[in-house]
Amino acid sequence: MGWRGGTYLTAAALSHASNHKLHEGTVIGSFNGEFWGMFASHQFVGNLITLAVLKDDKGGSTSGTTLLFIVFLGVITLGTILMCFLRKEEDKGEKETADASVNFYSYLVSLSKSITTLLADVRMLLIIPLFAYSGLQQAFVWAEFTKEIVTPALGVSGVGGAMAVYGAFDAICSLAAGRLTTGLPSITFIVSGGAIAQVVVFLWILINYSVTSGVLGTLYPLIMAALLGIGDGVLNTQLSALLGILFKHDTEGAFAQLKVWQCASIAVVFFIGPYISLQAMLIVMVVGICVALVGILFLTIQVEKAFYSPRS
Structure with a gap:
């Protein structure tokens, strides 16, 4: 989801x-949970559709892939049509912004200033490590986990099944996390739970994992995929809810920051991945998640202290 999607939501x-x-934090959490739950389900449904359409086309025949592309094109078309029915949510502040930003150039200038201004906000600086880690873990799953863990254990044909498990747990945890969100303390608690799930996988691979045969050899990558999906679902939902709660007066700048740091960290993984070992990548992931958790814990303490401190 781009920053405009986060702003609209x-x-x-x-x-x-x-x-x-209604309580703003609870509604923001519920909306994000439902959106990200549906969004993450594409990984589950898409892999199942792929398996169903191509199950008899072991060589990837032209007819099978053509049918697959037609199915996906139909889904895209339906989504585009439904998007046309979205109602614009406006308030006085947004109308003033619309009047001020009369062309694309002035809009870009305004957005750039907003992004730069947010870099001076301590709250944003404390969240940035979590932004970066969210991109790191997504890139790790799709670039490293599938190549180094799933493929050796399940083969290339098993990647779709493992990613379907990943998508299913991603979607379920997005919905659950959204329902449990009420404010910054709950976000911190939920993010910590998702981080622990992913750290378990990283340490498991780093310390004591090797490809085995039999039922356990098949089961281990699927368990890892489920735990990684839990962490991704939590991060997607809670990051969007966190920005909506803390930066509701400048959501475009806040969500733009999210996409900038996510995309930058994803690019880093794809660029350095071929040049470092899996063990080194896992150490980077563990360090990244520790820094991100320290940042959000300090943020929670700072915001709660400011909220409950007596005002003169």
């Missing part, structure tokens, strides 16, 4: 909370 959640006199 936050605006819709805030509008719904205001119209129905």
Whole structure:
């Protein structure tokens, strides 16, 4: 989801909370949980569709891949049509912004200033390590985990099944995490749980994993995929909810920061992946997640202290 999607989702959640006199944090969490749950389900459904369409085309025949592309094109078309029915959520502040940003150039200038300004905000600086880690773990799953863990154990044909498991747990945990979100303390607790799930996988591979035969050889990569999916679902939902709660007056700049750091860290993994060992990559992941957790813990302490401190 791009930064405009995050902005729209936050605006819709805030509008719904205001119209129905509901707690903003809870509504933002629920909206993000439902969105990311549906979004993550594409990994599960897409892999199942691929397996169903290509199951008799072991060599990847033209007819099988053509049918697969037609199915995906139909899904894209349906999504595009449904997007046309989205209602624009506007308030006075947004109308003023729309009037001020009369062309694309001025919009880019305004967005650039917003992004730069947020870099001076201590809250954003404390969240940036979590942004970067969220990109690192996504790139690790698709670039390193599938190549170094799934393929040797299950073969190339097993990658789709492992990623379907990953997508299923990603979607389920996105929905669950969204329902449990109420504010910054709950976000910190949920993110810590997702981080622990992923750290278990990293340490497992780093310390005591080797490819084995039999049922366990098949089961281990699927368990790892499930744990990694849990962490990804938690991170996607909670990062979006966190930005919606803390930066609701500048959501475009905040979500732009998220995409910048995510994309930069994903690019780093794909560039350095061929030149470092799996063990070195895992150490980078563990260090990254520790730094990210320290940052969000300090953020929670700082925000809660500011919230509960007596005002003169």
